[in-house]
Amino acid sequence: MMYQKALKTLLVFAAFPALSSAQEAATHPTYAKEVSRIIQENCQNxxxxxxxxxxxxxxxEEVxxxxxxxxxxxxxxxMPPYHYDNDVGIQHLQNDWRLSQEEIDTIVDWVNAGSPLGNPEELxxxxxxxxxxxxxxxxxxxxxxHTIKSEAWDVPANGQDLWWKPIVDSGIDESRCIKAVETRPSAAAIGSTHHANSHFKVLNEKGEWVDGDRLSEFAIGKLGEKVPEGACRKVPANSKVEWEIHYFPDGNAVPNDQVTIGIWYHDEEDGFVEEESYPQDLRAYFLSASTDDYMIAPHGKLMTQGFRSFDHPVRIDSWQPHMHLRGVAMSLExxxxxxxxxxxxxQASNWTSAWNHSHTYEEGYQPLIPAGATLIMTAWYDNTADNPMNPDPDQWVGSGQRTTDEMSHAWIAVSHLDDEAYEALLTERKERDNSSVASLDGGAQ
Structure with missing residues (x-):
C-alpha cells in the first residue's frame, strides 16, 4: 500500500515538468524589472x-x-536612512525617503530568490x-x-572639533520673500563638515549689529528647507550673516574651505506685499529639550524634556531632531x-546622528497649535555598549558643543497666525476631512 502511494506521488510530479528559466523568473522579482527601479529612485542618489x-x-554588477x-x-x-516612525504621529510628509512595504517585500523576495538579474532589456x-x-x-x-559664502577656512586633516564663526555681508539689497534655502558644504570637506548654521545680523535703532532671524542649516542628510505655500519668510536688506560651522577633521586636509548658502526667492508677481500677504510670519525656532546641567552616567541612559508655548496660534511646518552620538530617539508632542x-x-524611535532630516509636513497636514497649547519635546540617550554610535560607554557625558558631548534640541519651522487665519485653516481641513469621509461612504454603498 505504501509503495502504491509513493508511486502515485511520483506520477503526479512526473506530470509537471521542471519550470523553464523564463517561467521561474515570472514567479519572483528580478533586478531588471523591479529592483533596479527601487534602487534607482531611493539609493543611487x-x-x-x-x-x-x-x-x-x-x-x-555593483549591487x-x-x-x-x-x-x-x-x-x-x-535604509534608506529616514528615521521617522511609521505608526506614530503625522505620516503625510514631503521628501519622504521611506520605502513602502511593497517595495521592502520586493527586495526581500528578490534576495531570497537568489538576486537574479532577469531580462536585461527590462532595465x-x-x-x-x-x-x-x-x-x-x-x-x-x-x-x-542669491548665494552667500562663508570666509575661507583651512580644515586640517586631523585634530579635535573646530568651530569657524565668521560674519560676512549678505549681499542682499532688498527685502524679499524666500521660497527655499539650502546650505551646501564643499565637496572636498563634506566628510568633515559636521554642521553649518547661519543667522542674520541686523542694525538696531542705536546703529548696533544684533542677532536677527535664523537663516539656514546644513547637517548630513538634510536636503534644504522649502517655505510653505502662502508664508513669507523675509530676508532683511543690508544685513550680515553670522556663521557657526562645526568641523570634525576626517583625515583629509581642505585648504581655503567655504560653505555656501543658496536662496530662492518668490517671484514678485506672487503678491507677497507685506500689507496684503497671508498673515503668516514664518520663522525657525530652536526648541531645547533640556537644560545644560544634565550628565549621562557611564553605561547609563537618560531622558530629557523641553517645553514651549505661544500666546497666539501657530502652525508647525517642519521638525528636525538634533542630538549627538548617544542620542537614540526623540518625539514632539x-x-x-x-x-x-x-x-x-x-516621533523618531531609531534616531541616529549619522543623518539629520528636516521632516516637512505636507501642505494641509501641518500641526495647527492653538494659543496656550504647549509643545513638548522629549529626547532619549543611550550611553551603553548597545548603542552602535557610542564611542566609549565608560565616559560621563554632559551637554556641550563637541561631537562627543550631547545636545537635545530641534529646529522647528513655525508660521505665526492670527485668529482669523487659524480659523480659516481649521475650516479648510474640516471640509477636506468631511469630503473624504463622504467619498468613502459613497464608495461603500
Whole structure:
C-alpha cells in the first residue's frame, strides 16, 4: 500500500515538468524589472561614485555582492536612512525617503530568490543625479537667485572639533520673500563638515549689529528647507550673516574651505506685499529639550524634556531632531490645557546622528497649535555598549558643543497666525476631512 502511494506521488510530479528559466523568473522579482527601479529612485542618489555612500549601486554588477546586506538593512527600515516612525504621529510628509512595504517585500523576495538579474532589456534608462557640489533643490527650482559664502577656512586633516564663526555681508539689497534655502558644504570637506548654521545680523535703532532671524542649516542628510505655500519668510536688506560651522577633521586636509548658502526667492508677481500677504510670519525656532546641567552616567541612559508655548496660534511646518552620538530617539508632542489631552505629532524611535532630516509636513497636514497649547519635546540617550554610535560607554557625558558631548534640541519651522487665519485653516481641513469621509461612504454603498 505504501509503495502504491509513493508511486502515485511520483506520477503526479512526473506530470509537471521542471519550470523553464523564463517561467521561474515570472514567479519572483528580478533586478531588471523591479529592483533596479527601487534602487534607482531611493539609493543611487547617495550610492554613486564620489557621493557619500560607501559603495556604488549604479549597476547590477555593483549591487549584487551587497544583496544580503541590502535585504537586512531594508527589512529593518535602516535604509534608506529616514528615521521617522511609521505608526506614530503625522505620516503625510514631503521628501519622504521611506520605502513602502511593497517595495521592502520586493527586495526581500528578490534576495531570497537568489538576486537574479532577469531580462536585461527590462532595465530602466540610467538616471542623472546632481553631483555632490551641485544644489539639491536645483532640480525643482533651478539655480539659486542669491548665494552667500562663508570666509575661507583651512580644515586640517586631523585634530579635535573646530568651530569657524565668521560674519560676512549678505549681499542682499532688498527685502524679499524666500521660497527655499539650502546650505551646501564643499565637496572636498563634506566628510568633515559636521554642521553649518547661519543667522542674520541686523542694525538696531542705536546703529548696533544684533542677532536677527535664523537663516539656514546644513547637517548630513538634510536636503534644504522649502517655505510653505502662502508664508513669507523675509530676508532683511543690508544685513550680515553670522556663521557657526562645526568641523570634525576626517583625515583629509581642505585648504581655503567655504560653505555656501543658496536662496530662492518668490517671484514678485506672487503678491507677497507685506500689507496684503497671508498673515503668516514664518520663522525657525530652536526648541531645547533640556537644560545644560544634565550628565549621562557611564553605561547609563537618560531622558530629557523641553517645553514651549505661544500666546497666539501657530502652525508647525517642519521638525528636525538634533542630538549627538548617544542620542537614540526623540518625539514632539502637544499638550492641550483645556482638555488635558496630549497628542504625539512626530516621533523618531531609531534616531541616529549619522543623518539629520528636516521632516516637512505636507501642505494641509501641518500641526495647527492653538494659543496656550504647549509643545513638548522629549529626547532619549543611550550611553551603553548597545548603542552602535557610542564611542566609549565608560565616559560621563554632559551637554556641550563637541561631537562627543550631547545636545537635545530641534529646529522647528513655525508660521505665526492670527485668529482669523487659524480659523480659516481649521475650516479648510474640516471640509477636506468631511469630503473624504463622504467619498468613502459613497464608495461603500
Amino acid at each position: 547617495c550610492h554613486q561614485p564620489g557621493s557619500i555612500g560607501p559603495m556604488s549601486f549604479m549597476s547590477y 549584487r555582492p551587497w544583496a544580503p546586506l541590502i535585504q537586512m538593512r531594508v527589512a529593518n527600515r535602516e 530602466p534608462e540610467p538616471k542623472m543625479y546632481p553631483a555632490v557640489d551641485e544644489w539639491r533643490l536645483a532640480a525643482e527650482f533651478g539655480q539659486p537667485d 502637544v499638550f492641550y490645557p483645556e482638555t488635558g489631552r496630549t497628542e504625539v505629532l512626530s
